[in-house]
Every structure is written in C-alpha cells, then in structure tokens.
Amino acid sequence: MTAPAIETHGLRKVFGTTVALDALDLHVEPGEVFGFLGPNGAGKTTAVKLLLGLTRATGGDGRVLGRPLGDREARRRIGYLPELFRYQPWLTAREVLELHASLAGLDGHTRHDEIARVLDLVGLAARAQDRTGGFSKGMQQRLGIAAALLGDPALVILDEPTSALDPVGRDDVRAIIREARERGSAVLLNSHLLGEVERLCDRVAIVRKGRVVAAGTLTELLGEQALRIHVTGLPDGAAPFAPFGSVTTEDEWTVVRPMDPERIPDLVAAVVAAGGRVHAVDPGRRSLEDLFLDLVREASATSDARADALEATAHADATGTAG
Amino acid sequence: MSLRLVLVIASLTLREIVRRRILWVLVGLSVVSVILVGWGVDRLVSIGREEGLDEVRIRIGVSQVLILIAFMFSFVLAMSAAFLAAPAIASDVETGTVHAMLARPLQRAELVVGRWLGLSVIVGGYAALSGLLAVAAVGFVSGHQPPSPAVAIGFLAFQAIAVLTMALALGTRLPSIAAGAVTVVLFGLGWFAGVLGNIAVAFNADALVGVGNVTRVLLPTDGLWRGVIYGLEPPMVVLLSATRSAEAMRANPFFADAPPPALFVAWSVLWVALVLGAGVLAFRRREL
Numbered sequence: 244m245t246a247p248a249i250e251t252h253g254l255r256k257v258f259g260t261t262v263a264l265d266a267l268d269l270h271v272e273p274g275e276v277f278g279f280l281g282p283n284g285a286g287k288t289t290a291v292k293l294l295l296g297l298t299r300a301t302g303g304d305g306r307v308l309g310r311p312l313g314d315r316e317a318r319r320r321i322g323y324l325p326e327l328f329r330y331q332p333w334l335t336a337r338e339v340l341e342l343h344a345s346l347a348g349l350d351g352h353t354r355h356d357e358i359a360r361v362l363d364l365v366g367l368a369a370r371a372q373d374r375t376g377g378f379s380k381g382m383q384q385r386l387g388i389a390a391a392l393l394g395d396p397a398l399v400i401l402d403e404p405t406s407a408l409d410p411v412g413r414d415d416v417r418a419i420i421r422e423a424r425e426r427g428s429a430v431l432l433n434s435h436l437l438g439e440v441e442r443l444c445d446r447v448a449i450v451r452k453g454r455v456v457a458a459g460t461l462t463e464l465l466g467e468q469a470l471r472i473h474v475t476g477l478p479d480g481a482a483p484f485a486p487f488g489s490v491t492t493e494d495e496w497t498v499v500r501p502m503d504p505e506r507i508p509d510l511v512a513a514v515v516a517a518g519g520r521v522h523a524v525d526p527g528r529r530s531l532e533d534l535f536l537d538l539v540r541e542a543s544a545t546s547d548a549r550a551d552a553l554e555a556t557a558h559a560d561a562t563g564t565a566g
Numbered sequence: 567m568s569l570r571l572v573l574v575i576a577s578l579t580l581r582e583i584v585r586r587r588i589l590w591v592l593v594g595l596s597v598v599s600v601i602l603v604g605w606g607v608d609r610l611v612s613i614g615r616e617e618g619l620d621e622v623r624i625r626i627g628v629s630q631v632l633i634l635i636a637f638m639f640s641f642v643l644a645m646s647a648a649f650l651a652a653p654a655i656a657s658d659v660e661t662g663t664v665h666a667m668l669a670r671p672l673q674r675a676e677l678v679v680g681r682w683l684g685l686s687v688i689v690g691g692y693a694a695l696s697g698l699l700a701v702a703a704v705g706f707v708s709g710h711q712p713p714s715p716a717v718a719i720g721f722l723a724f725q726a727i728a729v730l731t732m733a734l735a736l737g738t739r740l741p742s743i744a745a746g747a748v749t750v751v752l753f754g755l756g757w758f759a760g761v762l763g764n765i766a767v768a769f770n771a772d773a774l775v776g777v778g779n780v781t782r783v784l785l786p787t788d789g790l791w792r793g794v795i796y797g798l799e800p801p802m803v804v805l806l807s808a809t810r811s812a813e814a815m816r817a818n819p820f821f822a823d824a825p826p827p828a829l830f831v832a833w834s835v836l837w838v839a840l841v842l843g844a845g846v847l848a849f850r851r852r853e854l
Binding site: 258292295296297298299315316318319321323324325327328329330331333334342343345346347348387390400 | 574581582673
C-alpha cells in the first residue's frame, strides 16, 4: 500500500504567545483532491508551511509522501504554489520554469518537454520569452501553477490558486486541477472559494482556530440531497410531499429532505395532481458555504453543537482511513 | 550540500546582477573614474615637472596618490558589496520569492552559499578589473608601477568579499536596508579602530593598541586594507620610513611597511567561513 500523501497528528505551531495551529489532524490519500478550508487566520498557510518544512512544528508529527516533514526527498515530488506568488521579475517565464526544473532535479530532456507541457497547460506558451516583471497578477499566478505542476509531482499544494484570476481563469484552473488528478497527483487545495472546492474536491477538511472541525467527503459533510420547491394554489389539507421525505418551509419555499433525485418528477406530478401550481424546482443539498458559515461562526450554541458532532465524525473518519 | 544546487544559485545570482544592469552601472562608473584618475595623475605629473621637481619625488607623489585612490575605491567597493549582498537573501524573503524555491529540494545552506559564491565572483571580478584598469591608467600617464599590484588587488577583493559576507549573513535575519546599514557602520568602525590603533602605536598608548588589535581580529577589513597599501607602497618609501621617524610613519593610515602576517590572512579566511556559517545557521533557524 502506498503511503498517504499527507498525514499529520496533532500538528502544532506556536509563535510566541500566538497559537497559529493548535492540533491538526489531516489525512490526504494519494491521487485525491483535498480541499483545505477555513477562515482567515485559521492556520491554513501555517499548516502548508509546516508540511513543506518552511517552518518547524512546535509539537505533533506528520509525514508527507511517507517521509518526515520538510524532507528533501519528499520535496523532490512536491509542487507548491505559495499564497504570495512572486517570481524573479528579471527572468522570463521559461527561465523561471527552467530554474524550478533544475532545483527539482528534472533531467535535461524531460525538463524541456515538461516546461513546454506546463506552459501550454496554463496558457502561457505565447508569453514564454517575456520577463515576468511585466506580467499581470493573473499571469504570474498561472506561471506559479505551471511551476507547481512541473514534473508530475506526487503532491501538489496550491495555496489560493485562483485569487488573482478572472472567472475564465478560474475555470481553466479547475480543469488543470482535474487533469493533475488524472495524472495521479494528490492535490491539497487551500481556498476561500467554496463553490470551487465543492466542484473539485473529493474530500475536504474545515479548520477553525488551528483544529479540524469537520472532515470527510462532501456527501458525508453536507448530508443527503434535498429539494426546494416553490408551489402556490395547493388546497388546504393537501399533503403531496409527505410520502417523499420530511417537509420544512423557508419563506415561500418548501424543502423536502432527504430527496432521491430520481423521484423528483414523481413529486412534481403529485403536486400538480393535488392542484398546486409549480413555479420553481431547485434540487440540491446544503451548500458547503452554509456548512462553512455554521462551523466558523460561533454565534449560536446549536452551531457549536453541530461542530462538535462533526468533529466526532471527523475523528472517526481519520481513525478509519488511517487504519 | 549539493554542489550542483550551489552552482544553480550562484549562476542565478550572476544573471540577476547582469540582468538588473547593476554590473553595467558599476563598470560604467569605474571606467569614468579611471579616466578621471588618469587625467588627474597626468596633470599632477605635468605640474610637478613644470615646478622642476625631480623624478624620484614625482614617483613618490604619484605612488601616494594611487594609494589614496585605492582607499577611496576600497570604500566604494565595500559599499557596493554591502548593498549588493544585504538584499541577496533578505529581499527574497521579503517578496516571498524564496518560498517557492525552498519548497524545492533546495537546502537553505545551498541557497546562502550559492548566493555568496555568485556575489564573490562578481565583487572579486569587479575589484580585479577596476583595480587593474586604475593601475594601468596611472602607469600609462606617469610611468609609475606599484611593486606588487596583484597583491594589492587580491587584498582589495578579499576585503570586499569580507564585507559582502557580513552583509549577506546579516541579511539572513535582518531586513535588507538594516543589514546594509549595519554592515556599512561596522566597516566604518573597523577602519576607524584601525587608524586609532596605528596612532596608538606611534604614541605608545597600549590600551588603544589593544583595542585596535581586537577590532582587527573581530573585523579583519582594516587589516586587509593594510595588505592593499603594502602592495602599492614603493620600496623607496619603506626605506625612507626606516631612516626617518618610523613610528610617525606607522601612524599614517595610508602607510604599510610589511604585508599582513600570514596568520592574520589565515584568520581572515577562517573569519569569512565562520561568518558565512553563522549566516547559514541563522537562516536555517528562521521561520519563513
């Protein structure tokens, strides 16, 4: 069995009196896209720096690609896009990639092909001979992604990879991440854009105050499918939804949960048969954003209780996958 | 430590200095100064001859002017070395360029040593080229040849490398401006302590002599500067100093009758290695 791409146990980092990371338990399998989420200051970037050996842990332990944190051999197989991506402004895009390829130890022939491949992948082939000092932020970020993907690393760590990109660029990056997964790379995606994470990630972990408060697949975290339907004109006493699931109302919407997507046409037919007029049908589930906001806001006691429950699941999950 | 990666960083450093036009600015300024020096020495020699001074006096005068020029150049060189080396690590950390590089299988020691090597080649090469040009220009207009220009230029480059090592090492922990400023201040203090130490020798002030000697051990730049003077000092002047009041000559910061002792040169080499090593250790312990 191959070693997990990332495995940490109680990883802790304290700067003076500030606890940047309390006790991080993470488990990322080879070849999966893993979303690493949390509010600002939750410790995500610190965690990434610990994984790469840029900072030393105060406590706990971890392994990356089966090697100790910061290990040189492991770094040979890691691609990293920092949150603050800056490349030598006096080098051309191709020269930046040549530098990174030579630091990574790619040999001459592979190097040339790989540089051509990643330049093409991020859409910078036409600007390869231009100095990066003249690049827009978006182009610099594309260059950073290209550098991170050089040589098919076993693990790609992307810290906010679309922060400087327009919607087209974001879509490109999603395709690039999917392709990296198809080529066998594990991807740790650190992002604020929850929609993006929801579309891309096999599993996610949400950190708050330096601890994982929820982790698992999206289905595990967001629960079952639901249906939101806007209906008027139902006669009093008619209950066409009851056979399909439990019913709640949100403003003019009726929410049926759980809802088997296969049965949505049956439900609509039942509503119409009962005399209702259907204005809108919105199949879906709780969004990651809702979950995220619940988890990171300590506003209500209920959300804390839910976080605790999810933390329990996260622990169960971590033990399950580690075994 | 991987030599290959040290060389990758050293060549990156060379390319940076060439691309950012720093080298061309330095070379351009040197050419201008060499032309001015040649013109100035030529004027001095002509005036001396018009005044009817004998050739020996003129030669001695030119040799002392050359030492003075070397002193000014050593100061400019030290400044350039400090301000090239201080940001070499510091500004990469400030801008974040270093994060992407150190996530690669590149060790911090390789980055620091590679930077040092690249800068030493540039600064050493620049010192050698400008020094040779200046000596050649003075020789061309006045006929004066210093006794051992290679020794003088060697010590000049060594002094500049000592300064750049200090700036680079400080820059592993301090912001670039602070590292550059601290280096310049230390260099100035070292020179000042050296001059005071010489005056103390002349006046038999033992306590001050001790301060001068300790400073020279802690910061060998001034001791290395003595090597530059020795390489430029004509034997004639050294002989004269033996007949006249030798003590008073020694107080002169632009006079040396002996090369720096071999032990001191060996210590200076070790000093550069120790400071560089300290810089590596400091950088390895730094949180990025």
